[in-house]
Amino acid sequence: MRTSLLLVLALLLPLHAFAATAEEVVKKSQAAFLYAGKDFKARVMMTLISKGGQKRVREMTMLRKNYGEVGGSQKYFIYFFQPADVRDMAFMVNKYPAKDDDRWLFVLAINMVRRIAARDKSSSFVGSDFTYEDVSGRDLEDDTHAIVKEEKLGTNDCYVVKSTPKAADVDYSYKISWIDKIHFLPVKEEYYDKKGELYKVFTADEITDIKGLPTITKRTMKNLQSGHTTEVIFAKTDYNIGIEDNLFSERYLRQPPKKWIE
Amino acid sequence: MRKVSLVEFSVNHPKLIVSLAIIFTLAFATQIPKMKTDTNPKNMLPATSDVRVWNDEVEKTFSLYEDMIVVGIVNENGILNKESLGKIIRITDEILKINGVAWRDVNSFPTITNVSAEAGVLKVAPLMTDVPQTDEEINALRKTLFENPLFVNRIISRDSKTTAIYVPLEKGANGKEIADRMREIVNKEGGSESYYIAGDPVARDTFGADMFKLMAVFSPISGMIMFLAIYLMFRNLSLSISMMTVAMISITWSVGLLIGLGFPIHIMSSMSPVFLMAIATDSIHIFNEYYFRYREKKNKKLAILETMEAVSRPVRYTALATAAGFAVLLLMHIIPVKVFGGLVAFGTIVLRLLSFSFLPAILTFIKEEKIEKAAAREDIGLSRSARLLKALGGFGAQKPKATVLVSLVLVIVAIIGTTKINVNNNMVEWFKYDSEVRTADRVMNQALGGTSLGYLVATAEEADFIKTPEAMRYIEALQRHLEKLSVVGKTVSVVDIVKRVSKVLHDDDPQYEVVPKTQEEIGQYLFMFSMSAKPSDLDNLVDYPFQKANIWVQLKTWDAQAMREINKSVDEFKKNHPISMELKPAGIAYFNLVWNDEVLYDMLRGFILALIVVFVILVFNFRSVKWAILGSIPLLFTILLIYGGLGFIGKDFDMPISVLSCLSLGMAVDFAIHFISRFKQRIVDSLQPVFSGQSPAPCTPNSELITESLLWTAARPGKGIMRNAVLFASAFSVMMFASLTPYITVGAFIVSMMMLSSILTIIYVPALITLMKDWLFKKNAITQNQI
Structure with missing residues (x-):
């Protein structure tokens, strides 16, 4: 209620005062980037490219369902198609605000579901240049945010936001994000290491409208220091498809319903 | 003229x-202010040499770093206590901030990937992010460390007194500057721990x-x-x-x-x-x-x-x-x-x-x-040194047979010595025994798996072969085989990770610390590991298509010979265990071996070449093959004596020595050239009256003239020779006080070579001339033209 009141007030003010706060921008960005729709599905093709140009492919179906507001709980279900020897492995994450995630993995070869500890959010997601946090996001309160400037990046008018983690539990010392003023998706992100040197760059390479929701369907994360790159393409992306709660269970982890993963 | x-x-x-x-x-x-130095041993061979191209390729395939510094922390009462562990965390934290450090791949207690199971929860995470506070926590850490073979002898010594921080460097980083900064960091911590900074870049820089x-x-x-x-x-x-x-x-x-x-x-x-x-x-x-x-x-x-x-x-x-x-x-x-x-x-x-x-x-x-x-x-007659030289030359001229006999005995002894020569290069031994670099290296080698690193790259014929139980068991067996060698401190491969994951997934049951039975199982374990580990944890050990595996072999010595032992052992293993996988050595230890062999081969070639060149020059100078042979004898004798000495002392035949061998020929022959030229000229000058007025007439000098001329030569140009030798030796003697052994080697080599070859020239040339005068001064042997 107070937010909308503020919004009305803001609309009434002269243009130069029409400046969003950094927290607002980041929150809107999270809503567009990580919380779009009630639920979400995509066939994810992730290509890991080494410095020498060698490639590894991870292909998976990713399902997400929101529980609550932006910044609230979410559940993820990931089913792997590639590499070939991990086909039928499935991975489930329950994400909670201000609390460690719960993660489960179904290991087909030993026919067992294993809980996986998730203390280290900045660890690599399936060997890629994305971390678990890059996939599921950070809590808004974990960082201090500041709008550094506003500028045009390509054709996008952007807020340039600097987010500095409050605790030293991540690899980077701060992140600069270019957030589009219209759809609030991050167009580009730069991660600076503890020595203040740029080391990772995220770019949104393709943004597609899906059911009226702008979605990054092609993205790249490049580690400038190791020379490693990860490219991600979303196919068969869809929103609000009515994923049931019982999908996120051990039973379905072992035997995922075809209709969701295909 | x-x-x-x-x-x-x-x-x-x-x-x-x-x-x-x-x-x-x-x-x-x-031009001099533009001076740059290059001490990178890699640059001993051109960038296009096979070994460097191959090593670059291996580094690229497995995302390896060319350079790694190892920081050792030793606490005589054991490292696993609150204070020491706190220091490890703080030191690691500071090291991560140093420019030129590839921080994402630093391995230390707070950063190394640990696969463990706690209360049924599988955990792939850094080993120790906070200092354990209670005894139980410390005991848990101890248990984790010692039950994981990926840690023992790598980041913790068996006696738990030593830990190491492995710090890879970005390309082009200055190892000495980084090492200096590390010294500042550890000095600030101080305490009862001792700190050692080792590794190839430190030594080199x-x-x-x-x-x-x-x-x-x-x-x-x-x-x-x-x-x-x-x-x-x-x-x-x-x-x-x-x-x-x-x-x-x-x-x-x-x-x-x-x-x-x-x-x-x-x-x-x-x-x-x-x-x-x-x-x-x-x-x-x-x-x-x-x-x-x-x-x-x-x-x-x-x-x-x-x-x-x-x-x-x-x-x-x-x-x-x-x-x-x-x-x-x-x-x-x-x-x-x-x-x-x-x-x-x-x-x-x-x-x-x-x-x-x-x-x-x-x-x-x-x-x-x-x-x-x-x-x-x-004054020849008055000067004491000239009289001494005359006596020396006189001894050779008057007792030629005894002189030659003594020399024959010496030659035999020297030859025995040369059989004991050991060809080897060891970068760390370029420093003195108690130097900081060498001490650090020694301490780390005693406590942990070894500071010198070689790789064995296994290449299969098709992709995914590394994930087969067959390949896994093969690599495992090869590791156990290599670990039998005394020079090998530790080996690490992708198999160690698979076995570790297998054990942890099965509630830490040691029965499952084995290679799984199916490729699917192996593939899934590796995938699980890669879901949370650092990318480099796996990249360093297998290539992307799982066609190549990289076996790390930590060596306890920088001796080039160590890698030869490994190659031999691998060949032997291959012969007894045929498999469709190629095994090829790589890494700095392998480079050192190739370079070592190159030095030996080069030395042989160079030595023979120098010998021929010097001989040809002698032939031209004396316009006689006979005199050229005579002139090369003291030279060869000197070199043989020095090599024999090397063999007896047990000094490795290394790069500086092999280089010196070639060029010493050119320097040591000087004395013989001076002596023989001046002697022959003296004879001619003495015979001058005989020639006078006529065109050069045939003439053979008699024994008295030869002896007299030899004595004159030993005393007058001989003094020049001795002066030359003493000056030469005194210039190089300073090097014997250097802090780096190659300088000492060069100093000692040149000093002994100069002194030996000058003395041998003055004694042996007269002896040989006296003995062989009939052969040397055959009829018509000496004419004015010949000089």
Whole structure:
């Protein structure tokens, strides 16, 4: 209620005062980037490219369902198609605000579901240049945010936001994000290491409208220091498809319903 | 004779010659401030060499770092306590901030990936993010450490007293600067722990810095000692100054040229100033003769011209031999050796040019009375040293059989010694035993798996083969096989990770710490591991298509030989266990082996080449094969004695020694050239009356004349030879006090070579001439033309 009141007030003010706060921008960005729709599905093709140009492919179906507001709980279900020897492995994450995630993995070869500890959010997601946090996001309160400037990046008018983690539990010392003023998706992100040197760059390479929701369907994360790159393409992306709660269970982890993963 | 006319010109236009020399010197000197050093052992071989191309490829395939520094922390009461662990965390944290450190792949307690199971929850995370506070927590950490074979002997020693932080460096980072910063960090922590900083980049870059210091300190000291020695020999300041000036000029020209051409200074070329100073002392023969002549003629200019006439031939040929000895190095494969050879060969030619221009010009400036004073001391009959030399030469001439017999015994002993020679290179042993670098290396090698690293790359015929149980079991067996070698401290491969994950997934049941039965299982375990581990954890060990596996072999020594043992052991294993996988060594340890072999091969080639070149020069000089053979005997004898000595002392035959072997031929032969040339000339001069008025007539000198001439040669040019040898030796003796062993080696080698070859020349040449006079002076053997 107070937010909308503020919004009305803001609309009434002269243009130069029409400046969003950094927290607002980041929150809107999270809503567009990580919380779009009630639920979400995509066939994810992730290509890991080494410095020498060698490639590894991870292909998976990713399902997400929101529980609550932006910044609230979410559940993820990931089913792997590639590499070939991990086909039928499935991975489930329950994400909670201000609390460690719960993660489960179904290991087909030993026919067992294993809980996986998730203390280290900045660890690599399936060997890629994305971390678990890059996939599921950070809590808004974990960082201090500041709008550094506003500028045009390509054709996008952007807020340039600097987010500095409050605790030293991540690899980077701060992140600069270019957030589009219209759809609030991050167009580009730069991660600076503890020595203040740029080391990772995220770019949104393709943004597609899906059911009226702008979605990054092609993205790249490049580690400038190791020379490693990860490219991600979303196919068969869809929103609000009515994923049931019982999908996120051990039973379905072992035997995922075809209709969701295909 | 063109040379004499250059001398005449110089004597007539001394000021012009001196000004020209100054101008050229200043021009070359302008290049010196651009100096760079290169102590990276990789650059010993060209970037296009097979081993470097292969190593680069391996580094790329497995995302490996070229350079790694290892920080050792030792607590005699054990490292697993709150204080020490706190220090490890703080030190690691600080190290991550150093520029040039590849922080994402630093392995230490707080950063190394640990796969564990806690209360049924699988955990792939850094080992220790916070300092454990309670005894239970510390015991849990201890348990985690010692039950994981990926940790034991890597980040924790078996006695839990030592830990290590592995710090990979970004390309082009300066190892010494980073190591210095690390020292600051650990010094701030202090406490009862001792800290050690080891690793190839530290050794290499510390070596570079030390080399620079030594070059700056020892060259002037060598110069001073020579200056003093010359002064003591001739008691004439202007003479000492002019000789040193000649040396300085040639150093400036050659070093200036080298830098101007864009070459960096390597280990060998850093010694070139001392070499050139020593080679410059060859002009002692000019001064030696000049003083004798001046005493006889009392005319400055005439004495100069006559001196140059008398010594020009030996001086020219000795210069040629020396230059050729160094120039042979240009044909070698080892880059620093090539550069060094070219540098000194050029410097030697410059020196000779100056001997025939600048030196005579300078001589004209020396005041007559000063020369007279100095020359008064030069009397064959009175001078004690000349009498001693005469006695030495006399011993050889009068007891030739005994002399030769003694030498034969020595040759046999020396040959026995040479069989004990061990060809080896060890970068760390380039530092003295108790130096910081070597101590750190020793401590780390005793406590942990070893600081030198070799790789074995297994390549299968098809992708995904590495994930088969067959390949896994093969690699595992190979690791156990290699670990039997005493030089191998630890091996790590992808199999260790698979086994670890298997065990952890099965509630830590040790029964499951084995290679799984199916490829699916292996693939899924590896995938699970890669879901949370650092990308490099797996990338360092397998390539992307799982076609290649990289087995890390930590060695407890930097000896090049260690890798040869491993290769042998691998070949043996391959023969007994055939599989469709190729195994190929790589890494710095492998590079050291290749380089070591290259040095040996190069040395053999160079030695033979130098021998041929020197012999040809002798043949040209004496215009006789017989005399050339005679001239090479003291030389070969000297080298053989030194090699025999090396074998008995047990000193490794390393790069500096092999280089010295080649070029020493060119330097050591000088004495024989001087001795024999002057002896033959003396005979001719004595026979002059016989020839007078006629065209050169056949003549054979009789025994008395030969003996008399030998004694004269031993006393007069012999004094020049001894002076030369002593000066040479004194210049190099300084190096024996260096902090780096290659300098000590070079110093000791040259000192013994110079002293031995000069003494052997003075004793053995007379003995051999006396014994073989009939063969040497056959009918018509000596004519004026022949000299």
